[in-house]
Amino acid sequence: MAVEPPQQTLQSFHDALMRHPLIRELWNHFPENMFLVRVEDDGHFTVEAANPAQLDTVGRECLGQPLPAFMPAASAEAIYTRYRECVARDKPMRYQEHAVFFDEHGNEQYGYWLTLIVPLHNAAEDPQRVTHIFGISQDVTELHQAREALERHNQALEARVEQRTAELQHANRELRLLNAQLEEMATRDFLTGCYNRRHIETLGQREIERARRYDTSLSVLMVDLDAFKQVNDTQGHDAGDAALKCVAASLQNALRANDLLGRFGGDEFLILLPESNNEDARVAAKRLQQLTHEQTDITISVGIATLRRDDTLESLAARADQRLLAAKREYHRKASG
Numbered sequence: 001m002a003v004e005p006p007q008q009t010l011q012s013f014h015d016a017l018m019r020h021p022l023i024r025e026l027w028n029h030f031p032e033n034m035f036l037v038r039v040e041d042d043g044h045f046t047v048e049a050a051n052p053a054q055l056d057t058v059g060r061e062c063l064g065q066p067l068p069a070f071m072p073a074a075s076a077e078a079i080y081t082r083y084r085e086c087v088a089r090d091k092p093m094r095y096q097e098h099a100v101f102f103d104e105h106g107n108e109q110y111g112y113w114l115t116l117i118v119p120l121h122n123a124a125e126d127p128q129r130v131t132h133i134f135g136i137s138q139d140v141t142e143l144h145q146a147r148e149a150l151e152r153h154n155q156a157l158e159a160r161v162e163q164r165t166a167e168l169q170h171a172n173r174e175l176r177l178l179n180a181q182l183e184e185m186a187t188r189d190f191l192t193g194c195y196n197r198r199h200i201e202t203l204g205q206r207e208i209e210r211a212r213r214y215d216t217s218l219s220v221l222m223v224d225l226d227a228f229k230q231v232n233d234t235q236g237h238d239a240g241d242a243a244l245k246c247v248a249a250s251l252q253n254a255l256r257a258n259d260l261l262g263r264f265g266g267d268e269f270l271i272l273l274p275e276s277n278n279e280d281a282r283v284a285a286k287r288l289q290q291l292t293h294e295q296t297d298i299t300i301s302v303g304i305a306t307l308r309r310d311d312t313l314e315s316l317a318a319r320a321d322q323r324l325l326a327a328k329r330e331y332h333r334k335a336s337g
Ligand SMILES: Nc1nc2c(ncn2[C@@H]2O[C@H](COP(=O)(O)OP(=O)(O)OP(=O)(O)O)[C@@H](O)[C@H]2O)c(=O)[nH]1
Pocket: 191, 224, 225, 226, 227, 228, 229, 230, 232, 236, 237, 238, 239, 240, 241, 244, 265, 266, 267, 328
């Protein structure tokens, strides 16, 4: 007659542990929580054994009890889900859980636990089935809180970096704008808004290089207002300023988009006419004289010069200036005649 295998009870597991001095010492002094739960047929898991560390956490009342007896139903159900998975997979599992349990005074205690559970088979009971789960749990609440604090700190830091970056980008935009304004101011004549002498000379050098590189013609016009001194003398300096502005605007209006207008000094303007031969320049000069007179009632004298092989900007402008002087003489001759 077959002998019934002895039922492995809570007592017998605990007794077996206590029998060996080393295992007993390990069980009693192990700093993390250790427990053994029995897999019940009714779907529950009851605590068969718990080391002193675990008893300190959940109280002695847990022994022989299913989990819902010493923790809120939601917490117990979350842990049951892990246990069921461990039983179904029949493999050790490691997980982290936010668990709530009742302490010895019945108060709810919250904490984060890192747990390793291992399925066991009590061969004396049923070698084919997971009969127990052995677990070791470590309280990682402080670690978790530190990590959360670190995350919060990082988020705050990121927000600050983002804000600083946005401020920096804004400052950069302002700086670029200011630089553009400064550059504009450095190249423009403050009264008329057209290019100043320094810049029209720079552009003149550039246009000469371009004309030589692409073998195109380039002409310049030296323009001077007629009897401008009279405007100042009879109507005042402010009226003279206004007249200068009007003439500059009207010259600008009469020019093509790629012609360049600069104030050369006083009431004198230098105009660069890229890709224009002497005949083109004559036509342009006539148009400027006509339009300026129509729009401002002021006449202008113009000297024209077209780029030669050995020209520099100085020689080109000087030639235009000589022709302007000749035009001026003609103007004065007509005016006095
Ligand atoms: N209002 C004003 N006058 C200026 C400015 N720059 C130069 N002038 C005046 O412009 C006049 C130019 O003199 P000129 O070109 O010699 O005299 P003009 O009467 O135009 O004589 P022609 O050129 O020979 O017809 C001078 O009276 C300068 O004082 C300026 O920015 N504003």
